[in-house]
Amino acid sequence: MGFVGLRDPHVVRNADAAIEWCRSAVAKRFGAEQYELYFHVFGRDAVLKELEPVQETKAHELGIVVEGVAATDALAEKITDFAVRMFFLARIPGVKGTAGTAATTKKTMKSSPGYMWNVNHTVPIDDPMELFPVHVTEAGV
Amino acid sequence: MKLSDLASTIRSKNAGVNQITFDIIFPDAASYQRVLASQAITKDSVAKLFRIPVSRISDFVTFDLANAIKFTLYRLRPSGSPGDWDILGCQQYGPLLEVDIPD
Numbered sequence: 639m640g641f642v643g644l645r646d647p648h649v650v651r652n653a654d655a656a657i658e659w660c661r662s663a664v665a666k667r668f669g670a671e672q673y674e675l676y677f678h679v680f681g682r683d684a685v686l687k688e689l690e691p692v693q694e695t696k697a698h699e700l701g702i703v704v705e706g707v708a709a710t711d712a713l714a715e716k717i718t719d720f721a722v723r724m725f726f727l728a729r730i731p732g733v734k735g736t737a738g739t740a741a742t743t744k745k746t747m748k749s750s751p752g753y754m755w756n757v758n759h760t761v762p763i764d765d766p767m768e769l770f771p772v773h774v775t776e777a778g779v
Numbered sequence: 780m781k782l783s784d785l786a787s788t789i790r791s792k793n794a795g796v797n798q799i800t801f802d803i804i805f806p807d808a809a810s811y812q813r814v815l816a817s818q819a820i821t822k823d824s825v826a827k828l829f830r831i832p833v834s835r836i837s838d839f840v841t842f843d844l845a846n847a848i849k850f851t852l853y854r855l856r857p858s859g860s861p862g863d864w865d866i867l868g869c870q871q872y873g874p875l876l877e878v879d880i881p882d
Binding site for chain 1: 796797828829830831852855856857858859860861862864865870871873874
């Protein structure tokens with residue numbers, strides 16, 4: 639995971655364009671690799687995502703967590719690092735600043751391994767006691 | 780008046796890995812009945828509030844005895860999947876607080 643901050647009001651308004659710029663730069667560089675990339679835009683809709691009814695943020699700055707997932711730690715780190723750097727380099731029409739589109743931290747942080755729940759944990763059974771066996775043992779008699 | 784002025788508890792929480800459930804609990808029958816009568820919280824209105832098709836709401840029930848409304852949404856992906864930022868679903872109730880309850 640990496641973290642970037644946006645403060646230029648023009649970039650704040652066009653955060654999606656910056657994210658797209660970043661995504662396509664990563665796709666160009668790591669096109670053949672299997673990876674997933676997520677952008678959590680705090681200050682806008684990071685917590686509710688598609689459920690968020692507030693469509694226009696009043697925030698004057700946005701924090702974006704860049705989350706990269708790949709087959710190995712090393713590749714995930716490489717892709718996430720690259721994505722953060724591409725955010726810094728993103729070119730959006732109309733931006734006055736030329737030295738960097740996003741404020742960034744120095745290094746990405748390692749998260750826990752990614753997983754997706756894919757086991758059906760509801761087990762069809764014939765007898766309601768089937769999964770709760772009772773064993774009676776006589777002790778101290 | 781807002782829903783948060785009338786309800787004593789408004790919360791969201793995981794209901795298994797694939798669903799998030801919401802509870803709106805009122806301190807008395809009067810405020811509960813007032814919200815029901817206003818039609819401000821219905822299956823359709825919460826779908827609209829959260830910008831989702833009604834088909835993503837698996838259950839919507841009202842409990843007169845407890846002065847409570849409960850509804851449950853399907854997640855798009857299981858809790859904890861890459862990209863999920865509220866793995867316990869505990870902050871999804873935010874927009875409900877602001878729902879306007881007409882007099």
